[in-house]
Amino acid sequence: MQRILPETDLEKKLMSLGAPFIEENQVLDELFQVVGSDLEEGKELSPEIREQVMDEIGEYFFRLDMNYGPDIKLDCLAILEEFWGVADRETCQKSLENIRTQGHRTKFNVLRSALPSDGSIDAVSMEKFRQIFRFDLEEGQELQMSDADYSKLALWVQRTNKYLKEPGILAWDASRYIHLVRLSFVAGHLSDIQAWSEILKLAPLIEGRFSNWMDFSQSLLIGRTFWSGSDDPRVKSICEKLLGHPASPWQFISWS
Template identity: 30%
Template sequence: MPDIAVFGAKHPLRSIEQRWAYAVGAPYHVGHGHPIDGLPEAVDADDERAKLARDWGIDDRASLIEAMNHLGSEGHRHRLALKLRYFAMIWRPAVASMREELRATIREGGDEAEEAKADLWRLDAVQANLPGIRSSSLLAFDAARGIMLARDGLMLGWLQEDEAWAYMGEVARDVRRSYSSWAAFGADFVLSRNIWAGDGDPDVFDAVIAMLGRDAASPWRTLEWDAGDLAVPAPVRFGAELAWTLERR
């Protein structure tokens, strides 16, 4: 990941609605060394394709749309929210037993050890009532990545502008419905990413979120939370295969 900095595009987006939607992906624009307010003038297409293949298993338009559809319909938030809800409902006497079971799995090693380690952290985070953990929709992490994938689809020519911006608009509307400010969205991005990772260890994204909150050039400082017309239309669809929605289908 490059040195982090907030900087603008040579040709920034003109529409407030597009700038607002694009700002939802700001953690990844900054983290990946791209402009904050529009697509980069030039990209290393081979490098971008390699990163998508390595991190997402995406190598063409079809697999990109499949990943975007997954983020829209479910992402990581559905499975993890159910797990956190279960951890919150466990009777106190059963918590110690669950901890020991998870520790035993960790000691045994193997394929299940890493997930057990993450679940132990999640269980302890719920029991310690980590701020926001019992009320979070865990949307922010999935939403920011949805914008990132739409951005990459545009850069690589795998998405048409109208379909990419329609998708990003739907993400933006759900984000605005779910949070009260950029600060709240940023805090939930950190929380939901930590819950996905299964640890609270600081990393570069903590610095990115902090920078977005304080840098005068950040769209999180220049765009009001209620800026633009983000009226809620019917779900966006790419043919019959893609829709961003918080509803399970």
């Protein structure tokens, strides 16, 4: 029998990193209908009730199959191939390794380091920033960006210093890593044993890197904006809901 749910607190914490992708389907309110009577404001949960609530949260947020299973296998296969370049186990594991070792955070950190920390951007720094940004473009790939676009991006990257702590945009890489494992499991590229093994490989990268879920969500949102090129109010709303909703896994799993 396949193991769909986490068995340890560490596995639950790691699965919680992918909560923003799960909440895209707006499951928190549905979950609250199940456990809401136990989550009255100011009410302290007994260990038994807390465990029951966590079990229900797990059915929505911790499952490898995202509570859909084979019903979405074809969708997952298409998403993986179109958006992740993943077509089989080999390309899946290669993509997961890339996120663990580099991800989007590596390029972001190099771009940040190219800019002065005092808020100014001179011509030399701007040219270095431009070269770094274009460095990993594939041969023949054109990037339609004007000088004004580069300046706007550089200013934005520089401003993120006010909001990001040492991990940078690690949360974004961690969250999409968990989502990639889930998609690959449902698609059949990974067995349950392989999926949990890949998930646990993320632990050394993430443990002790964030003080709380607020820091994590800030890191995630900035990382997603860097990847997409624009803010997404919907994703910001999802993170805000996960931070404040009484049935959110982020309310029950601590970084300390």
